[in-house]
Amino acid sequence: MSKAETKRRILGPLIPRLTSLAKKGPSGWMVIIGTIIVLALVIMTAIGPWVTPHDPTKYHGPIRTPPSLQFPMGTNHLGQDMLSRILCGGSLMLQVSALSVLVCFLIGVPIGLFSSYIGGIFDRTMSLVIDAIYAFPGLVIAIAVAAMLGTGVVNMALSIAVVYIPSYFRIVRSQVLSIKELTYIEAARAAGAKWHTILLRYIFPNVIPSIVVVASINFADAVLTAAGLTFIGLGVTIDIPDWGWDLTSGRALIASGAWWVITFPGLMIILLALGFTLIGDGLSELLNPKLQR
């Protein structure tokens, strides 16, 4: 297979690949629906600031107005238009989760590849450390790190990344351990290939599918953890609309029965997390040889 062909097979035109997914039954559909949800939310957030009926940060109507024609999703306790806040409110969450996935990928994957390939004491120590983090309640670690680093998009992303690096390490490690015993690796070694060539060109490409699965689940978890951190008071405190912040501040209003202030941001968070979960779950079943019939 030529290099160009490989590239085409991996990246491919997106639409034909999606239609071929549809032929693979429910798991394929999960991936398609998840991708559509995520893309729709990303596009909505990107064009949100241009299409909002009101400025999401300014005070317009009377406070806590129920949904009406003027304010289709009502207003919050500050008199801000909820619809406008929903339209733009995803950017923080998308930034934080994308950044945390990137950090996890850049740290977890190289450590996993390297550690499991060289083995020995280094690998055992790394595994012990990673397992200790893995066993810990994720939100508690994120809280501890976020409390010390302080608020901000980057800090929030870092505190979430600390929780999910172990997942990448573990999946990469388990894959490398089984791959490196295969005959073609032995052949490459016998042919005199250098260790970094074997690791990067022969092993790494075979690990990518599993990493994609972990990354999409990681995305969903990062969205939920970001919402959780915001809820517990460690959110990003800058004046831009954010679903997590709206949900948190709306909590104080439930005694007054203002359901619209919490329901819409909550549903948006669910939708975003759901999109990524569908992609992850669908892919993991498509790639799992045990379940293929």
Added chain:
Amino acid sequence: MGLRSYIITRILLTIPTLLLLLSMVFIIMRVLPGDPVALHFERRGDPKQMEEMRRILGLDKPLWAQYMDYLWGLVDIGYYLEHGYPNLGKSMQTFEDVGGQIFSAFPATLELAIYSMIIASVIGILLGVISSKSYNSFIDHLIRGSGIVTYAVPVFFLGIIFQLIFGVYLGWLPTGQRISPNISPPATITGLYTIDSLLEGNFPKFFESLRALILPSLTLGIILSGIFVRLTRTNMLETLRLDFVTAARARGLKESTVTYGYALRNAFLPILTMMGLQFAMLLSGAILTETTFSWPGLGRYIYQRISFRDYTAIQGAVVMFGLFVTLVSLVVDILYAYFDPRIRL
């Protein structure tokens, strides 16, 4: 290996894990950039006042000495016997012992965790079995779909919705307490209100505390059940394909006997172990659930301490969570080895 030597080895193996975990917490809270005292005063503190606080809390010592103090506080049996809780340092806000505050908040978290676990297991196993029995049918897809959706729901959002529906609109259930403020809590024996009130023989108190538990534990239980459904379903699907199940069917046994008496019985152990492994996730959820329902446990303690920027207290609570998770995984492993002798090999 006999069961006893397995238990001893497993306990000995816990020590390095625990040490690693404690060191990690120390690194995050003390070594990473971010001085707790400066953060507490939001970087606007009077230097003298800050120096004084460092001295009282022992944060003026070199790092290694702080580390030793920190570890010694956890193993100092004498202190434990005197106070009834380990030495986890002093709070930056009240200068009280963090250990005491944490130990009085912990039973509430434990009680919530136990009831949520029961709810999640019942829903999870029931739906998981139904789903696996009707594999690839509409019901199977429906149950799997709802499992995926529950995974994507933030636990505190579900909690708020429940409060809104059952507490505010319908007014059926209490939403923000462990027991009605008009009733004095039962005498502390275990710290779990439902058990303590039963030990007292006080049934009204028992029902009151149970009523308060319904919404929080249902919230957490439902969120957690999504994973349990998936675990049960995959395990049951594998078991139902095995020869002994086919043999049981061939002998003309009723389908329900085959499912519950044969297949589920064999799939039960791996399911239970996997559920034990979800305990860390349960605790993450508990923090948010407690915050939503003003449930006076460890999670809400962390929430309150964050707003006071009380870093020593947060550290203590994090350590407590770590100890708890380690203990639970130890117990789960030992139970597993007891039920399944192959593990001990």
